[in-house]
Amino acid sequence: MNEPTVLYIIRHGKTMFNTIGRTQGWSDTPLTKQGEEVIHYLGAGLKEIPFKEAYSSDSGRAMQTARIVLQEHNKGSEIPYATDSRIREWCFGSLDGGYDGELWGVVPRILAFKNYDDMMTNRISYKDLADAIVAADSADWAEPYEKIKERVWNGFEDIAHRREKDGGGNVMIVSHGLTISFLLSLIDSSLPMQIGLENGSVTKLIYENGQFTIDTVNDLHYIEDGRRS
Template structure:
């Protein structure tokens, strides 16, 4: 049986400013660093066979804080990266809403019809996350694996494991920074044991 501990990176400066990051990056805030350390303390007794992170700076920093003193390498996989938001990247949400009103509305309310200006669709993200999950199941048959990724990638994972349509990608739970999701995989059976949990910050 394979158990995936899936976390979103900690809060960043751009998260705080409501500035879209996508493939761009910004530093973790003090809260983001603190929450990652708290999560690391929460799961310190779990023996992970692998740690796999998106190669973005914010996920790698989060991974290092959560790893603590463990002597385990952090692998990277580009399929775990955040959705490429093209021309939106680096802009604040209010600016995007003014410049791209139809696409902004589709992004949040009709994700199945969202088309990015120079970036990815939600279908693109789902396809690469599905590819990652398929390969992971071939290379890690059992044990616990820690995955450090981004909000839309986590949402795509929920959608895929529930056989849901892209229209449902924003269904609850909300994925806060450092939230923990636990997914158990037993051959073809996938079961969420925990969803978007923030108990380490309470």
């Protein structure tokens, strides 16, 4: 009999760009010393979870986070680990690497809102957001909505489907704030944007017969458990 298939989806640790308020997307910076410390606590809090396998995006900050968590795990050296480019963050094109104020300054204006708060109060869709980023991108690198949707859904669903076919069990996945938030919206379209997912937070999904169920979102208790251990 198969075990339940459970994805523990982690937002990567806090990076240099996160700390100084720059948009990362496909650009990358390493975890700060404080960011590493929090992920060590997270790893300690997850060390007893029997993971069958582990994945991260191919961004350096996600790989660094995954390595720290596995380093802290009781059987980390025995857990198969791979990267998957499909679970990367969104690409913000020419806005990658700029200050957050540039992205969240121009996008509301494109969508005819006064400012970021006005935009979020009106609960824009992820398609609206993606279309506005494409419109703002002067380099023509930003991904259109349908491409983001296809890669993010297929990335996570393929991981879950393979694990279910192989008997189920727990999977650790390190991904990115907007990507995780977007995945949640594909599972439950009634959810508001989860822009505020914390670095090191765990979002847990259960997968059965081709369907995801959301168990927990933005869970920080594993970090606190590790801090106390």
